[in-house]
Amino acid sequence: xxxxxxxxxxxxxxxxxxxxxxxxxxxxxxxxxxxxxxxxxxxxxxxxxxxxxxxxxxxxxxxxxxxxxxxxxxxxxxxxxxxxxxxxxxxxxxxxxxxxxxxxxxxxxxxxx
Amino acid sequence: xxxxxxxxxxxxxxxxxxxxxxxxxxxxxxxxxxxxxxxxxxxxxxxxxxxxxxxxxxxxxxxxxxxxxxxxxxxxxxxxxxxxxxxxxxxxxxxxxxxxxxxxxxxxx
Numbered sequence: 001x002x003x004x005x006x007x008x009x010x011x012x013x014x015x016x017x018x019x020x021x022x023x024x025x026x027x028x029x030x031x032x033x034x035x036x037x038x039x040x041x042x043x044x045x046x047x048x049x050x051x052x053x054x055x056x057x058x059x060x061x062x063x064x065x066x067x068x069x070x071x072x073x074x075x076x077x078x079x080x081x082x083x084x085x086x087x088x089x090x091x092x093x094x095x096x097x098x099x100x101x102x103x104x105x106x107x108x109x110x111x112x113x
Numbered sequence: 114x115x116x117x118x119x120x121x122x123x124x125x126x127x128x129x130x131x132x133x134x135x136x137x138x139x140x141x142x143x144x145x146x147x148x149x150x151x152x153x154x155x156x157x158x159x160x161x162x163x164x165x166x167x168x169x170x171x172x173x174x175x176x177x178x179x180x181x182x183x184x185x186x187x188x189x190x191x192x193x194x195x196x197x198x199x200x201x202x203x204x205x206x207x208x209x210x211x212x213x214x215x216x217x218x219x220x221x222x
Contacts, residue, residue: 042212042213043215091156100205102148102156
């Protein structure tokens with residue numbers, strides 16, 4: 001079964017602090033996606049990778065956001081410095097085979113005070 | 114960019130009732146998918162549609178890929194309490210998927 005492990009599940013931090021969210025695919029995949037979910041904007045695509053290479057980061061809101069995928073088993077999304085408007089649930093998702101059928105992690109809920 | 118309009122935004126229904134929700138796009142999609150998100154979880158794929166006119170069922174769920182390739186609907190028959198959650202349509206002209214804003218379903222026992 002396809003699966004993604006995200007950590008931390010919950011993070012509360014203060015404005016200005018650095019936040020690092022982690023994603024660990026536990027099955028094979030071709031693509032890895034980072035999404036952000038808020039009540040107002042729904043699910044927004046931030047960035048995606050194909051075979052560990054960033055393909056499109058046009059959804060990354062600002063230079064404060066960065067993402068890396070050093071290998072097929074690990075990806076990070078970093079926010080530095082964090083701001084209250086970054087509060088959201090951040091999801092990592094992968095595809096196995098066909099790019100449309102995404103398998104999501106359980107998400108990381110970020111609260112920036 | 115592509116836009117997806119999903120309706121209704123929310124629904125309150127009695128247990129046992131049937132539910133219908135739909136999604137329309139401003140452009141042609143090659144794939145339509147429906148996901149469900151339970152509270153505190155990530156979205157989970159329910160049904161994937163790949164051909165215009167395709168009608169696919171998954172238990173009490175039925176979804177169709179519109180003939181114009183610009184719309185899709187999802188029906189849930191005989192709703193039960195565990196159907197509660199947010200249902201998302203998603204379409205794919207090319208990678209990556211475009212998601213609708215979701216339909217929040219509440220089921221009253």
